[in-house]
Amino acid sequence: MSAGVSSLSEQRIAYLEELVRQARTAAAVFTQFTQEDVDGIVKPMVLAGLERARELARLAIEETRIGVLEDKFLKNMVATEFVYNYVRDKRTVGAIREFPERGLTEVAEPIGVIFSITPITNPTSTVLFKCIMAIKTRNALIFGPHPKAWRCCREAMRILYETAVKHGAPEGVFTCLEEPTIEDNVYLMHHKDVSLIDATGGRGAVKAAYSSGKPAMGVGPGNTPVYVDRTADLDMAVVDIITSKTFDNGTICASEQTVAIDDAVYDPVLRKFGELGAHICNERETAVLARVLIDPETGYPQPLAVGQKAADIARIAGIKVKPHTKLLITPIQGVVREHPLSVEKLFPVLAVYRAKSLEDALKVCVDVNHAGGRGHTAVVFSHNDEVVRRFAEAIDAGRIIVNSPGSIGALGGVYNDMVPTFSFGCGTGGGNSTTDNVNVYHYLNIKRVARRTQTHMWFRVPNQIYFNRNAVENLRQFESRSTVIVTNPALEHMGHADAVRRAMSPGTAVRILAIPDAEPELKVVLEGVEALKLQKADQIIALGGGSVIDAAKIMKLLYESPEADLEELAAPFLDIRKRVARFPAEKPGRPRLIAIPTTSGTGSEVTPFAVLTDKKAGRKVTLADYSLTPDVAIVDPQFVMTMPKGLTADTGIDCLTHALEAFVSIYSSPYTDSNAMQAIRLAFQFLPIAYEQPGDEEARTMMHNAATMAAMAFANASVGVNHALAHSLGARFGVVHGRANALMLPHVIAYNASVPTKFMPSPNQRAYNAHKKYAMTADWLGLGGQTVEEKIANLVAAVERLLDRVAMPRSIAELGISKEDFEKAMPELAGNAFDDPSWRTNPRMPLMSELTELFWSAYQGRGRAEAAGAARGD
Amino acid sequence: MSMSMNAVSNGVRLRLGGDVLQGLQEAREQLKSAEGEIVLDFSAVRRIQPSGVAAMDKLARAAEEKGIRVVLDGVSVEIYKVLKLVKLAPRFSFGGM
Numbered sequence: 001m002s003a004g005v006s007s008l009s010e011q012r013i014a015y016l017e018e019l020v021r022q023a024r025t026a027a028a029v030f031t032q033f034t035q036e037d038v039d040g041i042v043k044p045m046v047l048a049g050l051e052r053a054r055e056l057a058r059l060a061i062e063e064t065r066i067g068v069l070e071d072k073f074l075k076n077m078v079a080t081e082f083v084y085n086y087v088r089d090k091r092t093v094g095a096i097r098e099f100p101e102r103g104l105t106e107v108a109e110p111i112g113v114i115f116s117i118t119p120i121t122n123p124t125s126t127v128l129f130k131c132i133m134a135i136k137t138r139n140a141l142i143f144g145p146h147p148k149a150w151r152c153c154r155e156a157m158r159i160l161y162e163t164a165v166k167h168g169a170p171e172g173v174f175t176c177l178e179e180p181t182i183e184d185n186v187y188l189m190h191h192k193d194v195s196l197i198d199a200t201g202g203r204g205a206v207k208a209a210y211s212s213g214k215p216a217m218g219v220g221p222g223n224t225p226v227y228v229d230r231t232a233d234l235d236m237a238v239v240d241i242i243t244s245k246t247f248d249n250g251t252i253c254a255s256e257q258t259v260a261i262d263d264a265v266y267d268p269v270l271r272k273f274g275e276l277g278a279h280i281c282n283e284r285e286t287a288v289l290a291r292v293l294i295d296p297e298t299g300y301p302q303p304l305a306v307g308q309k310a311a312d313i314a315r316i317a318g319i320k321v322k323p324h325t326k327l328l329i330t331p332i333q334g335v336v337r338e339h340p341l342s343v344e345k346l347f348p349v350l351a352v353y354r355a356k357s358l359e360d361a362l363k364v365c366v367d368v369n370h371a372g373g374r375g376h377t378a379v380v381f382s383h384n385d386e387v388v389r390r391f392a393e394a395i396d397a398g399r400i401i402v403n404s405p406g407s408i409g410a411l412g413g414v415y416n417d418m419v420p421t422f423s424f425g426c427g428t429g430g431g432n433s434t435t436d437n438v439n440v441y442h443y444l445n446i447k448r449v450a451r452r453t454q455t456h457m458w459f460r461v462p463n464q465i466y467f468n469r470n471a472v473e474n475l476r477q478f479e480s481r482s483t484v485i486v487t488n489p490a491l492e493h494m495g496h497a498d499a500v501r502r503a504m505s506p507g508t509a510v511r512i513l514a515i516p517d518a519e520p521e522l523k524v525v526l527e528g529v530e531a532l533k534l535q536k537a538d539q540i541i542a543l544g545g546g547s548v549i550d551a552a553k554i555m556k557l558l559y560e561s562p563e564a565d566l567e568e569l570a571a572p573f574l575d576i577r578k579r580v581a582r583f584p585a586e587k588p589g590r591p592r593l594i595a596i597p598t599t600s601g602t603g604s605e606v607t608p609f610a611v612l613t614d615k616k617a618g619r620k621v622t623l624a625d626y627s628l629t630p631d632v633a634i635v636d637p638q639f640v641m642t643m644p645k646g647l648t649a650d651t652g653i654d655c656l657t658h659a660l661e662a663f664v665s666i667y668s669s670p671y672t673d674s675n676a677m678q679a680i681r682l683a684f685q686f687l688p689i690a691y692e693q694p695g696d697e698e699a700r701t702m703m704h705n706a707a708t709m710a711a712m713a714f715a716n717a718s719v720g721v722n723h724a725l726a727h728s729l730g731a732r733f734g735v736v737h738g739r740a741n742a743l744m745l746p747h748v749i750a751y752n753a754s755v756p757t758k759f760m761p762s763p764n765q766r767a768y769n770a771h772k773k774y775a776m777t778a779d780w781l782g783l784g785g786q787t788v789e790e791k792i793a794n795l796v797a798a799v800e801r802l803l804d805r806v807a808m809p810r811s812i813a814e815l816g817i818s819k820e821d822f823e824k825a826m827p828e829l830a831g832n833a834f835d836d837p838s839w840r841t842n843p844r845m846p847l848m849s850e851l852t853e854l855f856w857s858a859y860q861g862r863g864r865a866e867a868a869g870a871a872r873g874d
Numbered sequence: 875m876s877m878s879m880n881a882v883s884n885g886v887r888l889r890l891g892g893d894v895l896q897g898l899q900e901a902r903e904q905l906k907s908a909e910g911e912i913v914l915d916f917s918a919v920r921r922i923q924p925s926g927v928a929a930m931d932k933l934a935r936a937a938e939e940k941g942i943r944v945v946l947d948g949v950s951v952e953i954y955k956v957l958k959l960v961k962l963a964p965r966f967s968f969g970g971m
Contacts, residue, residue: 025924028959032921032952112959171924 008183016187019142022172023113024193027140029170031110035093041135041167042084048163049080049128049156056124056159059152064120066307071248075125075422082413082420083132087440092137096446103451108444110138112195115188117205121251121307121346122422123149126200127156129422131174135164137443142194143176144185146201150178182208189214198438200423210431217442218432219253219423223344223373224406225365226259227391229358229382234265236403237381238272241350244379244405246326249307250348254377254399254410254424258335258342258351258368260361266354270329278327278350279310285319286330286341289349292317294340301345310348335367342368358387362394369395374429379406398427398435412437454764455577459671460626461606461712462595467635467705469697474634475503478592480539482509484532486552487543488517491598496639500543500596511535517544520551522566522614522621528555529562532591539592542630543639545651546602549595550610553628556593560584566612570621572837583625595630598639600690600703601651601738603658603711605633622837629715635708637701645691648703649806650738652687655679655707656802657741661720662713663777664752664770665841666762672717677780679710684781684802691806720842721833722748725854728833732825733817742808746796747857749774753792756844770843811861822859829855887947889915894922898929901944905936910943913969917948927960934965945969 008016049056057072091097097106114134118126127143134141145153154176161174177184185205189197189212197216199209206218228237245256261269274280281289293305293313305313310328314321321328328349335342341351355361369378378397382388392400404415412418423438434442466474483504487497492514501510513531515524532540532555542552557564561584573579595605604610608629612621643651659679662672682702689699725748726740735743753771775791778784783798785791800810809815812822830851833839839846846854886904890897901914922930937944947969949957957963 022924025927025960028956029922029924029927031955031959 008187012184013187016177016184016191019175019177020113020188020191020193022175023140023142026170026172027110027112027138030138030140030173033093033138033168035091037168038093038135038138039088041164041169042087042132044167045132045135045160045163046080046084048159049132050077052156052159053077053080056128056152056156059155060124060149063152064123064146064149064307066120067248067251068246068309072125075122075248076128078411078414078420079125079129079422080132082411083129086413086420087132087136090136090440092440092444095449096444103453105449105451107447107449108137109447111443111445113140113142113193114196114198114443115142115144115185115191115194117185117197117199117201117209118143118145118149118153119201120146120149121248121253122200123153124156126422127153128160130198131157131160131164133440133443134174135169136440139443140170140173141175142188143174144180144188145176147180150176150180154178186212196443198423198443206431217423217425217434217438218430219438220376220426220430220432221344221372222253222257222376222424222426222430223342223368223371224254224257224377224379224397225368225373225395226256226379226406227355227361227365227381227387228259228261228265228269229361229380229384229387230262230264231383231387232265232381233383233403234269234272238269238276240381240403240405241379242273242276242278242326244407244409245350246310246348247405247407249309250407251307251346252407252410253344253346254401255346255407256350256379256405257344257373258332258353258364260353260355260364262358262361263354263356266352270331270352273327273329277322277325278329279314279319279321279325280329281319281331283331285317285328286332288317288319289313289328289330290340293345293347293349294343296340299340299343301343301347305345305347305349308347313347313349335364335371342371344372358390362390365391366394369397373397375426375432375435376424376430377401377406377410379404379409396427396429398425398430399437410437452763455575457667457669457671457716457764459669459712459716460608460629461715462630462633464631465606465633465635465708467708468701469637471634471636472500472503472596472638475500475541475594476505478539478594478632479505480508480592482535482537483511483539483541484528484535484537485510485512485541485543486528486548486555487512487514488548489514490517491544491548491639494642496543496598499638500541508539509535511537515548515551517547519547519611519613519620520554522612522616525551525554525558525612528552529558532556532559537591538589539594541594541596542605543596543598545597545599546604546611549597549602549604549630550612552593552595553604553610553630554612554623556591557584557623557628560587560590566621566623569623569625573624574840576624576626583627586627592632593630594632594634596634596636596639597704597707599643599647599651600640600700600707601654603655603707603714605630605635606708606711607715609715633708635704637697637704640700640704641695641697643694643700645694648691648694649687649808650736651707652683652690652703652738652806653742653745653803653808654738655703655710656683656687656799657722657726657745658714658719659683659706659710660745660749660777661722661842662710662717664773664843665714665717665720666760666765666843667717667841668713668773669717669764672713675709676713676717677777679706679713680777681780682706682709684798687802688805718841719838720748720752721839721844721846721851721854723838724833724836724842724846725851725858727836727838728829729812729855729858731832732829733812733815735815739809742803743810743812743858744854745803746800747854749792749796749799751850751854752843757847757850758845760841760843760845765843768843812855812859813861817859819859822855826852826855887913887915889918891918894919894926895929898926898933902933902936905933905940905942908940908942911945911967912937912942913945913947915947916950916953919953920950922953922956927956927962930957930962930966931960934962938965943967 053076421437425434
């Protein structure tokens with residue numbers, strides 16, 4: 001079966017196989033048991049263990065010749081009563097924990113067969129503890145006790161086994177190796193039907209467990225450092241240390257090994273030790289003990305002293321002490337290499353060190369900790385929280401015991417609220433998988449039932465939006481000492497800035513900041529920030545198209561938070577709520593931003609987006625955060641009445657694209673849908689009129705409102721693949737944004753309406769519904785059609801008619817771009833479109849190949865009504 | 875009586891009740907004269923014990939020796955999981971659960 005077991009006889013192998021077979025069957029049968037079943041078994045087991053605690057302590061002493069009867073009795077009591085107190089109300093079968101607010105349930109799955117190594121130092125208590133854990137968790141145990149403690153372990157197991165079976169546990173649920181050997185352990189550790197090794201034992205057993213390749217929990221040796229600080233309650237510290245170090249003659253691996261005592265209290269502490277029955281060794285006695293008790297070759301303690309009384313150890317070493325001496329205190333001047341007695345000593349010999357300072361004490365404790373005790377236990381006596389904090393940070397120990405005995409403190413449940421255990425996880429420092437006090441949850445596979453949760457959504461827009469003719473008059477209500485109007489020279493020349501100034505609250509100091517009519521540059525923005533500072537502006541009015549409003553948003557951000565790092569804020573993100581970059585918190589007394597759009601398309605007056613060009617670095621920076629959203633939007637059509645035809649068409653189609661994309665976005669919601677649908681309807685009805693009859697005030701008003709409503713939709717639902725393609729096309733060939741959108745729109749509708757190659761992960765969408773929403777749009781527009789497919793085809797046709805009516809180009813080829821140039825640019829076009837964050841909310845996830853196909857469709861100008869039908873397989 | 879028996883088209887159908895061991899013993903008896911397959915109706919069995927697992931192992935071995943297919947009908951998921959864990963499941967056929 002495995003290396004190292006060749007010496008096992010066939011008979012022994014058959015014996016081991018039978019143990020495993022029994023355990024496997026018992027574990028399988030146990031899976032049928034309910035929580036009530038196991039709880040009904042555990043309680044009588046615990047009572048049986050309590051009843052026989054003293055007898056088991058006696059058996060352990062007789063067999064191992066280690067420890068103290070009274071303390072072994074106490075350990076057996078803790079292993080039953082205290083452990084039961086912890087597990088009695090714990091759910092360990094079926095659903096064990098519910099987190100309704102997170103939609104999570106934890107469900108227990110038993111582990112199966114556990115091979116459990118138990119130590120010589122705590123033999124019966126460890127068996128009692130593990131039997132209770134196994135029944136509580138519906139697992140079967142095969143015990144591999146220490147060869148010098150197997151009889152008492154078998155008896156402890158027998159008592160609990162018979163009680164358990166009597167109360168319904170499956171036969172074979174516990175078995176115990178008789179006359180165990182290392183070869184037996186190796187065989188079982190590698191057995192395919194053993195699911196977990198729980199090794200509470202010495203270095204060799206733990207190492208073998210972890211080397212087996214099986215899931216394993218190992219608990220190894222410790223070397224507990226202790227610091228007694230000058231603020232400690234010295235009487236308590238001395239009593240606690242004696243109690244702990246003499247408990248079961250020091251056999252608990254969490255017991256104190258080397259105590260660093262603050263120089264200021266060193267002498268009184270030693271005096272108290274002496275008064276309470278410890279023998280303070282002189283230099284010669286310490287040297288003798290080191291020679292007799294520590295193997296000079298290995299540096300490990302001699303086994304002869306383990307668990308023996310202090311007086312007996314002194315006698316072995318030839319040191320004269322009083323008959324009832326509790327503890328041998330060995331003052332040492334250094335640790336580890338400097339003194340052999342600074343290792344783990346599972347007997348009542350305690351090294352003490354006079355620490356010159358806190359730093360000195362911590363260094364000594366770190367040395368002791370790293371001399372075989374990493375991950376295990378450490379103790380500090382102090383009433384100074386800062387000392388405790390520094391100790392806890394410096395020492396690598398799963399248990400930092402404060403102002404209490406190390407051994408009994410680490411067991412948990414007596415001096416503190418830690419989980420009661422007889423297995424101390426020592427973390428990676430101790431070569432273990434956990435630092436926990438091993439408990440029932442380590443005997444379970446915990447399954448997480450994760451229910452689908454709907455992520456919370458939002459609808460955030462400026463809290464004041466004024467619209468229709470003369471809405472600008474509402475400016476008067478906003479008091480301001482100093483206002484900066486950000487606009488561009490053309491708008492200023494047209495008198496728009498004066499119109500705004502006239503509408504403002506009297507007494508406001510106004511400065512007009514005219515910036516170039518182009519995508520804002522960093523340099524321009526920084527100059528604007530200086531102007532705001534100079535004016536001590538408390539109000540910014542952005543009067544213009546998207547570029548001007550975007551510039552004003554960023555000016556306000558940097559004016560309000562000069563520490564903002566634009567590069568970091570522009571970091572890509574998938575979910576705005578979980579993004580890495582955090583925008584600065586809004587400051588008290590922040591300036592007000594009022595946006596007055598002079599085009600009907602971008603919708604920047606209500607969106608949280610702003611685009612900036614950093615010419616020096618040769619790149620664009622897109623910022624997105626709701627703190628960028630203007631405080632007030634004034635959607636007054638008087639500022640668009642003279643918009644040129646081309647701009648009317650470009651911005652109008654941009655508006656329609658925003659609405660259509662937001663409507664089918666995976667972030668769409670009833671809140672965004674209502675705005676998107678109205679915007680679509682208004683754009684279809686009024687864009688042709690605004691385009692053909694620019695002076696038609698109703699058409700201008702409706703298109704101005706449509707643009708803002710479409711923007712309210714996409715400010716919260718975002719856009720989709722159409723924008724990703726348009727951004728890429730526009731950047732590569734200098735195509736105006738609205739036109740680039742127009743070129744892609746019919747193709748994208750057909751694409752989104754077809755069955756996706758890849759669905760977009762979206763917890764808020766119950767099913768793929770883009771095609772149905774397009775059909776709903778067709779109905780809303782009264783386009784006719786009986787089936788979903790017909791309605792989609794009619795929508796595509798209607799979009800194409802609209803594009804024709806406002807003289808949009810209908811193919812990329814029409815723009816004069818040669819097929820060769822387009823083909824050459826395709827890797828860049830498709831790559832940039834893929835990198836564009838806009839498609840992250842598209843209803844279907846675009847493949848690179850699909851982006852390429854969409855570009856080619858738009859190049860050739862196909863994608864009319866029939867394409868939509870074809871895409872759906874008609 | 876914890877078990878009832880019906881002839882099926884090409885074999886025997888046994889319904890197991892409270893005493894599973896007795897039912898499985900009876901099934902082993904039936905194997906001696908059975909041909910083709912034997913169907914064990916587990917729909918009334920709520921839980922199986924280690925002794926039951928051992929008896930099923932014996933039954934499977936006997937059926938394999940005689941080349942008879944043993945169909946377990948109406949086995950609960952809980953018992954099916956036990957049979958999977960003790961690796962007995964592949965040695966039986968399963969009817970409606």
